Amino acid sequence: MLEKVKERLLSLGVTLSNEPTSTDGYLLSFAVNKTTDHIKNQTNLDAIPQGLEHVAIDMAVGEFLFAKKSMGLLDVSSLDFSGVVKKVQDGDTDVEYAVDAKYSPEQKFESFIAYLQHNEVDFVKYRVLTW
DSSP: OHHHHHHHHHHTTOOOOOOTTOSHHHHHHHHHHHHHHHHHHHHTOSSOOGGGHHHHHHHHHHHHHHHHHHTTOOOGGGSOOTTSOSEEEETTEEEEOOOSTTSOHHHHHHHHHHHHHOOGGGGGGGOOOOO
């Protein structure tokens, strides 16, 4: 899953550092492991179901970007949100991206992270009861 997360980040225009002293490698591994553990704990499964693979990738990307920003290692104003759609609606979930000029890069970033991190309604179909 790590390689797919890297591909997703690159598709979003996020450049990863290959320097040995960079924290990107550690943060990526941590984000993937945290997301994997979270989904497995919420579903009571030993592996991430195929139907949640893309959700897991986006959640790991959101976790990675949030961690980088929180650590002061990500310049939010350098990210390009021009290709992001204005509104996404899926059932009762409604996400509107802050792409208008009236929104700051910080607000745009927060909206995008909320979309990437999903909510746990996606897990319901795969949840297994344990005793």
